[in-house]
Amino acid sequence: MRVAVIGQGPAGLALAHRAAARGLYVEAWDPQPYALHVLSVFTDELPAWAKNLPARSTTTPVVYTHGGRKIRIDREYRVLDNARVWQKLTTFPVHRELVDADTVTPAELGADVIVDARGTRDLYTPGSPVQVATDDFVAAQQQAHESVFMDFRDVPSNRFTYQIPLDSRRMLRQDTVLATRTPPEEADVFIPLLASPYAGSHIPYGARAGFVNPFTGYSVATSFCLADETADAISARLLHGTGGSSPRLPWEKPSFRTDRYLSVLCLRTLLSVPSPLYRTMIEGVFSLRPELARKLLILGYPGATLEGMARIWATLAGSDKVRLARAFAGAATSGLHLDRKGYP
Numbered sequence: 001m002r003v004a005v006i007g008q009g010p011a012g013l014a015l016a017h018r019a020a021a022r023g024l025y026v027e028a029w030d031p032q033p034y035a036l037h038v039l040s041v042f043t044d045e046l047p048a049w050a051k052n053l054p055a056r057s058t059t060t061p062v063v064y065t066h067g068g069r070k071i072r073i074d075r076e077y078r079v080l081d082n083a084r085v086w087q088k089l090t091t092f093p094v095h096r097e098l099v100d101a102d103t104v105t106p107a108e109l110g111a112d113v114i115v116d117a118r119g120t121r122d123l124y125t126p127g128s129p130v131q132v133a134t135d136d137f138v139a140a141q142q143q144a145h146e147s148v149f150m151d152f153r154d155v156p157s158n159r160f161t162y163q164i165p166l167d168s169r170r171m172l173r174q175d176t177v178l179a180t181r182t183p184p185e186e187a188d189v190f191i192p193l194l195a196s197p198y199a200g201s202h203i204p205y206g207a208r209a210g211f212v213n214p215f216t217g218y219s220v221a222t223s224f225c226l227a228d229e230t231a232d233a234i235s236a237r238l239l240h241g242t243g244g245s246s247p248r249l250p251w252e253k254p255s256f257r258t259d260r261y262l263s264v265l266c267l268r269t270l271l272s273v274p275s276p277l278y279r280t281m282i283e284g285v286f287s288l289r290p291e292l293a294r295k296l297l298i299l300g301y302p303g304a305t306l307e308g309m310a311r312i313w314a315t316l317a318g319s320d321k322v323r324l325a326r327a328f329a330g331a332a333t334s335g336l337h338l339d340r341k342g343y344p
Contacts, residue, residue, distance in 0.1 A: 002315035011206020011223035012117030045221035054084035059147035284312035
C-alpha cells in the first residue's frame, strides 16, 4: 500500500513517519528540507513516540496577567530543534519539488492515496479571523532569560507578548494578536482560525483537516497525537475500501466535531465582546487545574471545553457574566453548523 504525502510541515512529517512505521510505503513531496519557523509544544501534549524529540530548549513557562499577577505553568515546554527533528522522523523518501496537489492524481505519484498536508494559507478568506504575530530575535540577558507563555502587561488588550529562550544566547519575542479580522499586511506568523473547508479529492491532514483550535490557534500537538490513528484508518481504507464499515478519520468523529463546534462558538463569542473581556477569558485558562487547561487548549475534548469555559465564566464580575452569556447565545443562534468534516 503506497501513500503520497504532499507537504512536510510538522503535520505532514508526523503522519508520514507514523504511516511508514506501520509498514506503509510512503513518499513525500516538499521543496523545503524542514520547517524554518519556531515550533514549540508542551511535552505532555505529545504522544509517547514524540516526547523525546530533539529540543533547542526546555523550560517551565509563566503567564503574566494584565494586572501583573504571575502564574507558573507547571508543565515542560519544548522548543523543537527543527533540523534534528526532521532528520530523525524522515524515514521515507522525500522529493524536493513542488506538486500541484489540487490537480495531481494518485496514479501520477505512483500511490494508492494522497494526503494533502499543505496548511491553510490558501484557504484563508479575507475578513475571517486570524491569529498573527511578529518575530523579534534578541540576545538573551540573564535577567530576562525567563520563558513567558503569555504576557498581557503593558500591551493593548487584544495582544500579548510571548518570550522563549531558543538557547543560552538567543530568545524569541513575539507580539501576538489573539484574533483579528483585519490582520497587518506583514506578519511572521499567520494562522487562519476559521479556514475555508477543504474541497479537494485527497485526504487532508493537519490544519487542512481542521486541526487548528479556533479558540487558541494551536494545532501542532494535535497533528502529532492523531498521526497513529489516521495512519491506521488510511491503512484500513486501503485494505477494505471506504464503505460503511471502514473506520472514520479521527477528525470526523463526534467528539472532535463537537469540540470544534464549541471552540468556534467560543471564538465568535469572544470576537463580539470588548477585547479586555476576551483577554480576561484567555488569562482565566491558566487558573484552571493543569489537566483541564491542557485539554482546553487543543481539540478533541468537548467536555473539557465546556467545563473550562463554565469555570472561567463563574469567576467573572456580574456585568461581564451577562455580557458574555448574551454574546454566547447570539453566536449559538446565528445559524452556525458544522459539516461532516467539522467545518463551519
